[in-house]
Amino acid sequence: MEGVWQELLDSAQIEICVADWWGARENCGCIYRLRVRLLDMYENEVVKFSASPNPVLQWTERGCRQVSHVFTNFGKGIRYVSFEQYGRDTRSWVGHYGALVTHSSVRVRIRLS
Numbered sequence: 001m002e003g004v005w006q007e008l009l010d011s012a013q014i015e016i017c018v019a020d021w022w023g024a025r026e027n028c029g030c031i032y033r034l035r036v037r038l039l040d041m042y043e044n045e046v047v048k049f050s051a052s053p054n055p056v057l058q059w060t061e062r063g064c065r066q067v068s069h070v071f072t073n074f075g076k077g078i079r080y081v082s083f084e085q086y087g088r089d090t091r092s093w094v095g096h097y098g099a100l101v102t103h104s105s106v107r108v109r110i111r112l113s
Contacts, residue, residue, distance in 0.1 A: 004108055010076040017107040018049070019068040020085065023100050024056035029090035031055045032099040034067050036106075039080040047074050055090060056099075064102070070109075081106050 008014060016038065024030040032055075037048040049069040056065075083106060087099025 006079070008108075008110075009078050012073070013111050015109045015111060016071040016074070016078075016081065017068070017105075017109055018071075018081070018083065019066060019103070019105045019107075020101060021064045021066050021103045022085075022087065023062060023064040024060075024089075025097060025100065026062045027058065028093060028097050029056045029058040029060070030097075030099040031086075031088050031090060032067075032101075033086040035082075035084045035086075036069065037082040037084075038071060038074055038078045039082055040077045041079045043080060046078060047071060058090060064100075 018036045020034050022032045033050070033052045035048065035050045037045045040046055049071070051067045053065065053067065083104065085101055087101060089097040091097070
């Protein structure tokens with residue numbers, strides 16, 4: 001991961017926190033998925049998290065929803081985070097009507113002993 005020392009990543013003192021906010025347009029439902037993978041220096045998957053929340057139906061609430069996860073105790077050798085989102089509308093409309101996504105984040109948090 002850019003900007004994080006390898007020694008810190010390899011210590012048992014950190015957590016990797018991922019979060020994503022998503023929602024749908026009022027007039028069109030959507031399907032959303034998130035997959036986050038922690039990778040080693042060769043980009044091999046070490047551990048992963050995936051979420052497939054229930055679809056948002058058309059003409060229901062427009063509020064944003066959050067998906068989040070904290071990776072802990074993942075061992076040494078993590079060098080990359082792969083953060084993949086998927087979204088599409090439930091009406092198969094042509095254009096940009098899929099899931100609305102905002103404030104995606106990956107944070108490294110140091111745990112104090």
